[in-house]
Amino acid sequence: MKEMGGLILRNDGRDTVRRNISTSRKMGNMAATSELDSVALTHDIEKYGLKRGDVGVVVHCYRDGLAFEVEFVTAEGKTVTVLTLNQEDIRALGGKEILHY
Numbered sequence: 001m002k003e004m005g006g007l008i009l010r011n012d013g014r015d016t017v018r019r020n021i022s023t024s025r026k027m028g029n030m031a032a033t034s035e036l037d038s039v040a041l042t043h044d045i046e047k048y049g050l051k052r053g054d055v056g057v058v059v060h061c062y063r064d065g066l067a068f069e070v071e072f073v074t075a076e077g078k079t080v081t082v083l084t085l086n087q088e089d090i091r092a093l094g095g096k097e098i099l100h101y
Contacts, residue, residue, distance in 0.1 A: 033068055035061055039090040048072070048081045055099060056083075056090070 033039065037058045044051050050072060059082065060069035070090060072080040 032065070033058055033061060033087065033090070033092070035059065038093050039068075039070060040093055042089055042091055045083070048083075050080070055093065058090075 035058050038055055039058060041050055041052055041054045041056070054072060056070040056072040058068045059071045062068065067084055067086055068090065069082055070085050071082045074080060
């Protein structure tokens with residue numbers, strides 16, 4: 001693993017965004033995130049052209065519930081990237097939220 005800015009480059013080439021885990025998350029005060037949940041980014045990740053609010057799908061939840069593999073795709077269904085993100089990096093989509101470009 002090699003650290004590059006706010007990211008950790010893993011041997012498989014995917015990146016992990018490293019963030020401090022909030023006390024509230026450690027205590028279980030945040031809503032549970034599950035595999036196949038649609039989520040939105042809470043901040044830009046310029047390396048991949050991802051912007052705050054871009055929508056991805058959780059493809060894996062780590063056992064500790066503090067990190068998630070999230071896939072981001074184009075409207076054509078082509079994968080942009082799969083990132084390991086923490087709860088602070090994503091938010092759940094609201095039931096009445098409208099996706100836009």
